[in-house]
Amino acid sequence: xxAIAAEGLERAFGEVxxxxxxxxxxxxxxxxxxxxxxxxxxxxxxxxxxxxxLPTGGNASVAGHDVRSExxxxxxxxxxxxxxxxxxxxxxxRELIRLQATxxxxxxxxxxxxxxxxxxxxxLDAAADRRVGTYSGGMQRRLDxxxxxxxxxxxxxLDEPTTGLDPVSRKTIWEEVRALNDDxxxxxxxxxxxxxADQLADNVGIIDSGKIVAEGTPExxxxxxxxPHLELRLADGSVAEAERRLAEIGRLLPPKDGRCVLVEVPxxxxxxxxxxxxxxxxxxxxxxxxxVKPTLDDVFVEKTGYHLASEDEEDAETEPIG
Amino acid sequence: MSGxxxxxxxxxxxxxxxxxxxxxxxxxxxxxxxFPTLLLAIQxxxxxxxxxxxxxxxVQSFLQFMLAGAMMQxxxxxxxxxxxxxxxxxxxxxxxxxxxxxxxxxxxxxGRLAGTAALGLFAAIWFLAIGLIFxxxxxxxVPAALLAVVLITASSLAVGGLGAAIALRTGSASVVQGLFPxxxxxLFLSSAxxxxxxxxEPAQTIAQYNPLSFIVEGxxxxxxxxxxxxxxxxxxxxxxxxxxxxxxxxxAALRHRLRVG
Numbered sequence: 001x002x003a004i005a006a007e008g009l010e011r012a013f014g015e016v017x018x019x020x021x022x023x024x025x026x027x028x029x030x031x032x033x034x035x036x037x038x039x040x041x042x043x044x045x046x047x048x049x050x051x052x053x054l055p056t057g058g059n060a061s062v063a064g065h066d067v068r069s070e071x072x073x074x075x076x077x078x079x080x081x082x083x084x085x086x087x088x089x090x091x092x093x094r095e096l097i098r099l100q101a102t103x104x105x106x107x108x109x110x111x112x113x114x115x116x117x118x119x120x121x122x123x124l125d126a127a128a129d130r131r132v133g134t135y136s137g138g139m140q141r142r143l144d145x146x147x148x149x150x151x152x153x154x155x156x157x158l159d160e161p162t163t164g165l166d167p168v169s170r171k172t173i174w175e176e177v178r179a180l181n182d183d184x185x186x187x188x189x190x191x192x193x194x195x196x197a198d199q200l201a202d203n204v205g206i207i208d209s210g211k212i213v214a215e216g217t218p219e220x221x222x223x224x225x226x227x228p229h230l231e232l233r234l235a236d237g238s239v240a241e242a243e244r245r246l247a248e249i250g251r252l253l254p255p256k257d258g259r260c261v262l263v264e265v266p267x268x269x270x271x272x273x274x275x276x277x278x279x280x281x282x283x284x285x286x287x288x289x290x291x292v293k294p295t296l297d298d299v300f301v302e303k304t305g306y307h308l309a310s311e312d313e314e315d316a317e318t319e320p321i322g
Numbered sequence: 323m324s325g326x327x328x329x330x331x332x333x334x335x336x337x338x339x340x341x342x343x344x345x346x347x348x349x350x351x352x353x354x355x356x357f358p359t360l361l362l363a364i365q366x367x368x369x370x371x372x373x374x375x376x377x378x379x380x381v382q383s384f385l386q387f388m389l390a391g392a393m394m395q396x397x398x399x400x401x402x403x404x405x406x407x408x409x410x411x412x413x414x415x416x417x418x419x420x421x422x423x424x425x426x427x428x429x430x431x432x433g434r435l436a437g438t439a440a441l442g443l444f445a446a447i448w449f450l451a452i453g454l455i456f457x458x459x460x461x462x463x464v465p466a467a468l469l470a471v472v473l474i475t476a477s478s479l480a481v482g483g484l485g486a487a488i489a490l491r492t493g494s495a496s497v498v499q500g501l502f503p504x505x506x507x508x509l510f511l512s513s514a515x516x517x518x519x520x521x522x523e524p525a526q527t528i529a530q531y532n533p534l535s536f537i538v539e540g541x542x543x544x545x546x547x548x549x550x551x552x553x554x555x556x557x558x559x560x561x562x563x564x565x566x567x568x569x570x571x572x573x574a575a576l577r578h579r580l581r582v583g
Contacts, residue, residue: 050422051421051422052418052421052422054580054581072424073424075422075423075424076424078422080418080419080422082415082418082419082422086414086415086416086418086419087416088339088343088411088414088416090342090343090346090347091339091342091343095339095342098335099335099336099339100419100423102331102332102335103332103335103419103420103423103424103425104423104424105328105331105332105424105425108331131346147419
């Protein structure tokens with residue numbers, strides 16, 4: 001029996017169908033990466049699977065329990081760390097984990113022991129008696145993760161656990177997720193970061209506009225996309241002319257920006273001299289050229305027709321300069 | 323451990339968090355303790371001669387008369403603050419952490435109300451202590467003091483239910499905070515700060531049927547003259563009515579919130 005299963009799962013908000021009949025099957029001990037842009041339906045799906053939101057259609061079960069009729073049994077089997085760590089800034093880290101243990105029905109003495117162990121495990125033992133409001137973003141995510149683990153859940157839901165974190169904090173979370181998975185915990189991880197899904201997930205589901213558009217292992221999905229592509233950055237603005245000429249060599253992919261041309265090369269590196277010759281004959285100067293093997297971004301583009309914003313772009317959008 | 327014992331531990335744990343949260347957030351504790359204490363000081367300092375008015379109840383001092391009003395004000399604002407704190411929990415997503423736990427979801431509301439009741443208990447003891455320190459006598463003695471504490475604690479829980487219902491329905495701290503003036507209006511339209519007999523119409527009629535007046539008299543009588551069974555029973559009935567309305571509205575608002583997400 002899968003650890004998580006959804007059949008035709010739907011959620012409507014008024015006239016808007018946020019999640020449109022998705023099918024998911026996550027096996028015990030698997031890390032499932034649920035990849036998609038903001039507003040794609042990732043969080044709504046997680047909220048339904050964690051019994052925080054009633055589905056308006058379809059069925060779902062978690063740890064063998066139906067999310068509608070056995071909601072409390074589902075909640076006893078899962079750990080949840082939701083998007084934007086929902087922590088009380090006035091509590092200390094230790095108080096929060098102890099409260100979480102109480103909520104899970106763990107006896108007081110045992111709850112205290114587990115709180116101490118978990119705080120040490122996520123490297124927060126020194127900050128345990130400080131108020132959460134004084135923690136950095138990375139510390140808050142680690143505390144949130146520790147709270148989700150206090151009852152040793154069979155299935156762990158992590159909703160964008162590294163969004164907004166610096167690379168070091170992100171790596172720390174990744175290591176912890178891998179360690180948990182090594183111990184047998186099934187992990188359902190939503191993310192908008194391609195690298196995160198690629199690094200962590202055994203299987204990936206790509207969601208766009210409420211529908212799953214691709215599902216499989218990262219390797220299989222990338223293989224399905226097929227050929228590698230060349231990413232050419234042009235020195236001048238002759239993108240249209242370059243695209244017209246390169247279309248004879250391979251399929252053009254949606255460009256990342258106005259100075260870039262992406263073209264599939266069916267023969268891989270062997271096509272590079274031909275590409276260079278074609279552009280040289282047209283007098284188009286190339287600033288840089290890179291052969292790119294298929295990535296999950298290519299899978300995403302293939303299935304949706306547009307790029308998922310990269311981490312750098314995300315950072316650029318969210319961190320104004322100066 | 324039985325389900326009931328586990329649920330009681332959850333209610334206690336959430337209640338303790340609620341009390342800690344209040345004491346750690348000045349904007350929550352100030353309306354409960356600081357403002358009513360200042361108002362009590364100003365009123366007893368500036369209007370002490372009111373006891374000389376014809377028709378004013380026979381009291382040892384204006385402070386003795388005002389203790390019940392101060393406790394009522396504190397209790398009402400504790401209920402309002404509890405609603406604000408619950409709405410803040412909803413706004414920042416903390417409630418989702420509680421909803422994702424394998425506990426009856428109404429235990430979350432009861433935990434918040436337990437915290438509000440504890441604050442009511444604290445407020446009742448605080449104002450009785452202030453009264454005693456500044457010379458007010460409790461005519462009914464220790465039983466009267468205990469009765470006042472019990473009525474104020476129970477009232478806090480009752481009014482907290484209304485605050486929780488509004489918080490759950492709106493999910494907005496600013497909406498619940500916006501009820502602050504209404505709380506004061508309801509208090510001034512009761513016998514909390516002035517004897518009903520000396521009010522002018524229509525305030526007098528409103529105060530006569532205001533449930534808060536029934537509770538105030540249940541708290542005041544033991545302090546100014548001694549325990550009266552009728553006043554006590556009327557106060558308890560008023561509290562019970564508010565409890566039932568508050569819990570009923572909270573349960574409905576909780577169901578609505580869980581349905582719409």
